[in-house]
Amino acid sequence: MDQTFLMIKPDGVQRGLVGEIVARFEKKGLKLVAAKFESLPEERVMEHYSEHKDKPFFPGLKSYIMSGPCFLMVWEGKNVVSITRQMIGATNPAEALPGTIRGDFALEIGMNVIHGSDSDETAKREIAIHFKKEEITSYERVDEKYLYE
Template structure:
């Protein structure tokens, strides 16, 4: 099974959306492999968003991500990164499909509720930034035989 990284951003945490978001991933059939609530230190925010360091919006993004707690998760399932990206919707909530997390809960591109890895390679990198190997739990769910061929 594949794994992917998901982060409920400070606006999603402050709005009480963690449970709704977790419920959507569980209802889809994904398996939670790790989760924690924390305020991210600057060095991890910089590493998380390193491709944006030189962009003019980065200082505001960094300040926003560090403004409150984030809920960090690792989800597991077949094609997990692609499945989760479809579920969260377009980066700009105005362009996100209704039914997607951003389409249902986001109003502003700068406060778009959630982040998810955009590829399996990004998932490996981002999981490594935020979770130690011992924090990732291996287990079987009773519904796996009915979810996958």
């Protein structure tokens, strides 16, 4: 099974959206294999967003992502990266379709509720930044035989 990293950002946590967002992924049939609730330390923020550190928007992004707790997750399923990206919606909430998480809950790019890995390679990198191998639990959902051919 494929894995991806998702993070409900401080605005999603503060607005009480964690449960509803997790429920959407569970109802889709994806499997939550790791989760933690924490305020991110600066060194992990720097590593996670390393490709953006020289961009003009980075200081605001860093300040925002460290402004409150986040809910970090690893999800598992076939094609999980592309499925979760579709469910999350466009980065700019003004372009996100209704029914997507950002289309339903976000108004601005800077506070767009959730982060999701954009490729299998990025997912592996981000999972390794935020989770130790022993924090990820492998198990079989009782309904998997009805989810996959």
